[in-house]
Amino acid sequence: MVNYIPRRFTVVRDRELCIDCGCCVRQCSNECHYFSDDGKTALVKSDNCVACHRCVDLCPTGALRIEKYICDYRDNANWTPQYQQEICRQAETGGVLLSGMGTPKPYPIYWDKILLNASQVTNPSIDPLREPMEIRTILGRKPEKITVEKKGKSTVEMPPQVIIETPIMFSAMSFGSISLNAQKSLAMAAKSLGTLFNTGEGGLHPDLADYTDCAIVQVASGRFGVHKDYLNNSRFVEIKIGQGAKPGIGGHLPGEKVNVEVSNARMIPEGSDAISPAPHHDIYSIEDLRQLIWSIKQATDNKKPVSVKIAAVHNVAAIASGCARAGADIIAIDGFRGGTGAAPTRIRDNVGIPIELALAAADQRLRDEGIRSRISLVAAGSFRCSADIVKAIALGADACYCASAPLIAMGCHMCQTCNTGKCNWGIATQRPELTKRLNPDIMHERVENLINAWNHEIKEIMGGMGINSIDSLRGNRLMLRGLGLSEKELEILGIKHAGE
Amino acid sequence: MLKEGQIRIPSGCAIAAIIDRKGGLINGSEIIKSISLMHDRSNGLGGGFAAYGIYPEHKDEYAFHIFFENKEAHQKCEEFLFKHFNIDVAERIPTKKVASISNGPDIWRYFGRVNRVRMKNSRLDEGEYVVQCVTKINAAYDGAYIFSSGKNMGCFKAVGYPEDVGEFYMLDQYNAYLWTAHGRFPTNTPGWWGGAHPFNILDWSIVHNGEISSYDANRRYIEQFGYKCTMQTDTEVITYLFDHLIRHHGLPANVAADVLTAPEWDEIDRMDKEKKEYFTNLRAIYSGALVNGPFSVILGSNKGLLAINDRLKLRSLTAATKGDRAYFASEESAIRIICPDPEKVWSVSGADPVFVPLETPEKEDD
Numbered sequence: 114m115v116n117y118i119p120r121r122f123t124v125v126r127d128r129e130l131c132i133d134c135g136c137c138v139r140q141c142s143n144e145c146h147y148f149s150d151d152g153k154t155a156l157v158k159s160d161n162c163v164a165c166h167r168c169v170d171l172c173p174t175g176a177l178r179i180e181k182y183i184c185d186y187r188d189n190a191n192w193t194p195q196y197q198q199e200i201c202r203q204a205e206t207g208g209v210l211l212s213g214m215g216t217p218k219p220y221p222i223y224w225d226k227i228l229l230n231a232s233q234v235t236n237p238s239i240d241p242l243r244e245p246m247e248i249r250t251i252l253g254r255k256p257e258k259i260t261v262e263k264k265g266k267s268t269v270e271m272p273p274q275v276i277i278e279t280p281i282m283f284s285a286m287s288f289g290s291i292s293l294n295a296q297k298s299l300a301m302a303a304k305s306l307g308t309l310f311n312t313g314e315g316g317l318h319p320d321l322a323d324y325t326d327c328a329i330v331q332v333a334s335g336r337f338g339v340h341k342d343y344l345n346n347s348r349f350v351e352i353k354i355g356q357g358a359k360p361g362i363g364g365h366l367p368g369e370k371v372n373v374e375v376s377n378a379r380m381i382p383e384g385s386d387a388i389s390p391a392p393h394h395d396i397y398s399i400e401d402l403r404q405l406i407w408s409i410k411q412a413t414d415n416k417k418p419v420s421v422k423i424a425a426v427h428n429v430a431a432i433a434s435g436c437a438r439a440g441a442d443i444i445a446i447d448g449f450r451g452g453t454g455a456a457p458t459r460i461r462d463n464v465g466i467p468i469e470l471a472l473a474a475a476d477q478r479l480r481d482e483g484i485r486s487r488i489s490l491v492a493a494g495s496f497r498c499s500a501d502i503v504k505a506i507a508l509g510a511d512a513c514y515c516a517s518a519p520l521i522a523m524g525c526h527m528c529q530t531c532n533t534g535k536c537n538w539g540i541a542t543q544r545p546e547l548t549k550r551l552n553p554d555i556m557h558e559r560v561e562n563l564i565n566a567w568n569h570e571i572k573e574i575m576g577g578m579g580i581n582s583i584d585s586l587r588g589n590r591l592m593l594r595g596l597g598l599s600e601k602e603l604e605i606l607g608i609k610h611a612g613e
Numbered sequence: 614m615l616k617e618g619q620i621r622i623p624s625g626c627a628i629a630a631i632i633d634r635k636g637g638l639i640n641g642s643e644i645i646k647s648i649s650l651m652h653d654r655s656n657g658l659g660g661g662f663a664a665y666g667i668y669p670e671h672k673d674e675y676a677f678h679i680f681f682e683n684k685e686a687h688q689k690c691e692e693f694l695f696k697h698f699n700i701d702v703a704e705r706i707p708t709k710k711v712a713s714i715s716n717g718p719d720i721w722r723y724f725g726r727v728n729r730v731r732m733k734n735s736r737l738d739e740g741e742y743v744v745q746c747v748t749k750i751n752a753a754y755d756g757a758y759i760f761s762s763g764k765n766m767g768c769f770k771a772v773g774y775p776e777d778v779g780e781f782y783m784l785d786q787y788n789a790y791l792w793t794a795h796g797r798f799p800t801n802t803p804g805w806w807g808g809a810h811p812f813n814i815l816d817w818s819i820v821h822n823g824e825i826s827s828y829d830a831n832r833r834y835i836e837q838f839g840y841k842c843t844m845q846t847d848t849e850v851i852t853y854l855f856d857h858l859i860r861h862h863g864l865p866a867n868v869a870a871d872v873l874t875a876p877e878w879d880e881i882d883r884m885d886k887e888k889k890e891y892f893t894n895l896r897a898i899y900s901g902a903l904v905n906g907p908f909s910v911i912l913g914s915n916k917g918l919l920a921i922n923d924r925l926k927l928r929s930l931t932a933a934t935k936g937d938r939a940y941f942a943s944e945e946s947a948i949r950i951i952c953p954d955p956e957k958v959w960s961v962s963g964a965d966p967v968f969v970p971l972e973t974p975e976k977e978d979d
């Protein structure tokens with residue numbers, strides 16, 4: 114069949130190295146590798162290759178290589194090959210284009226235009242190997258002030274607080290969008306790191322019963338898996354209003370992914386489509402959000418903080434303030450570069466604003482209203498390294514949600530085809546022959562290593578600044594300088610330009 | 614060049630303080646002798662003193678010490694003051710010619726009470742009313758700067774070495790039960806009189822040595838509550854933190870000190886349940902008020918004196934006692950030169966703020 118679209122990649126097999134062991138044939142769910150009719154020679158058909166590197170990484174002789182398939186179009190800065198190919202796909206199917214992971218478009222990444230400070234002479238830097246360096250973070254609503262009987266005895270009644278030992282948490286990825294093994298790896302890592310993972314809108318699988326003390330359970334528009342025990346088996350409850358990769362859009366888990374396990378966790382019939390509506394149909398305004406927050410607090414006996422997760426959209430600052438006033442204890446803001454299991458491509462690539470600007474605006478707005486210190490602010494939407502996290506905290510975040518980075522630690526190669534359900538790394542799939550490739554007993558360690566490495570780096574950077582508690586980094590925008598940013602961008606970020 | 618308020622200027626310094634806890638009076642020459650021993654810790658770009666108990670004849674009135682850079686500022690500021698306060702005395706602060714101090718502003722002081730009608734109409738309590746008036750002048754009246762606004766106390770400061778500043782203001786003519794002193798080593802300033810220490814608001818005065826790395830976290834925390842950090846100095850933000858915690862939140866001074874220099878988590882984790890809860894709550898609620906980086910701070914007030922040091926003990930601060938008196942200084946030698954045989958000498962630790970209450974505190978007006 115002619116489909117008018119050249120393939121993306123070519124799988125190159127070095128015949129001198131290949132021993133025809135068939136590893137690649139077994140590994141590729143996209144069927145790029147196959148045996149000749151006599152079953153003796155491994156052959157390649159590159160059409161479906163997504164460059165996930167599963168075959169490359171597992172080939173015992175290093176015989177495989179993935180190349181970009183170069184097929185030139187006539188140069189056209191407007192009608193780029195990508196737009197032409199997308200038109201062809203839609204001409205073929207008549208459907209909305211779908212994509213996985215965060216937007217690959219070259220929008221400005223402000224993290225890369227912000228530089229950090231360090232101490233020299235007038236203020237000593239601190240060696241984290243010698244001195245305590247604190248990154249413990251406390252999330253939850255704070256009273257206006259402490260009351261004491263005397264020094265050393267507090268009489269204030271504290272709302273529920275959640276203490277985490279790193280400012281990094283794992284963002285929401287549901288069982289359904291990722292495999293149970295992937296979710297379990299995150300849960301195990303969260304437990305050992307003293308942080309939290311997030312169930313997404315997929316319910317809590319019984320296999321994760323040991324990890325409820327490090328679980329954030331999500332209540333989203335489909336209400337999948339939500340019942341009283343689910344809410345109470347958590348450290349905090351998160352109402353998901355929006356997601357950075359697809360603001361204003363609901364979710365759709367196709368029926369073929371709803372196997373018996375997913376069906377049980379989500380409390381829906383096996384094989385039925387799991388559709389999360391675009392809005393919560395009981396939240397048509399801010400006062401409705403307030404009622405849902407209070408319902409959840411009632412159901413949890415006021416023992417769990419309630420978070421509200423919103424996508425970074427144009428008036429995010431005002432929305433964040435509204436959420437705080439509606440009773441949210443934690444506000445999570447998800448920037449538009451954030452990842453997703455599946456989103457309409459046009460939405461993912463065009464709707465929302467970057468987390469850097471959204472976070473800076475929301476933090477400042479909450480301060481202008483004098484309520485920033487009463488609630489917690491969590492930033493999400495693509496943190497690629499520890500320096501991104503440090504910059505986010507200095508802009509004003511209490512903690513950061515990371516998802517793509519731990520997935521990469523587990524094998525993800527950003528092939529951006531999560532939506533196909535054929536993930537060769539056993540992450541974004543429910544096929545048993547693929548999910549069994551991901552062993553939680555090994556993978557949790559890789560995730561822990563990653564976060565421990567980032568923790569070390571965060572401490573090192575803080576020490577350089579002469580700061581030994583993350584409390585003193587939070588909102589400390591004097592530690593940031595912009596490079597090559599306009600006056601307006603600097604104004605919104607609330608930072609000075611390098612050299613000032 | 615930009616001065617304080619237009620750019621953030623960190624500085625290193627020397628500090629010293631003396632208190633007589635029974636309220637006995639100490640002559641200004643003693644504190645000058647102490648601070649002058651640490652001459653090399655400052656660079657001539659700022660020195661100053663705070664003295665408590667020096668205006669007994671006006672003890673129920675606010676004493677405003679004001680720098681005027683020109684006639685117009687003087688006139689406009691006076692207009693404002695006469696409208697918002699009932700001023701009894703307006704006079705130049707007596708000074709003496711000192712070779713090393715020049716190009717100074719016109720320095721005045723005013724004694725007066727609040728205009729109660731205006732205060733009632735503003736619906737503010739007295740402290741808040743005075744703070745807002747002072748903030749208004751300092752932020753909006755170019756060329757006028759109120760550098761002291763307490764009762765029965767006063768700050769004296771200038772660009773110069775502290776011992777010269779003391780001579781300039783003739784501080785040997787004043788007797789106080791509490792003195793603090795400061796010699797400044799700013800790393801980036803043309804030297805502005807208003808930028809010298811102590812920093813004062815109402816009865817609080819602060820002298821500070823160090824550079825806090827948490828400055829912007831603290832500034833953005835405190836500005837939530839109506840403060841405006843116009844000076845962009847560490848001392849200003851620390852003063853506001855104390856003012857907020859003590860005056861608005863009603864915390865005892867030693868609890869406020871715990872907020873600023875909270876112990877580390879690994880220490881808190883080893884504490885008994887009650888203390889653990891106390892510090893965990895403090896750190897959770899006041900994470901934005903934790904002060905980080907090297908600093909030693911002496912906070913003077915009509916209730917006594919509080920000395921705090923940073924959590925890692927990166928800056929020096931020594932304390933000593935003898936009889937009714939307690940002494941503090943960046944260097945032990947600066948204590949021993951005025952008190953050669955103290956009963957007790959120790960280095961103030963980060964985890965253990967020292968509070969010396971005045972045993973006969975002055976009664977506060979309503």
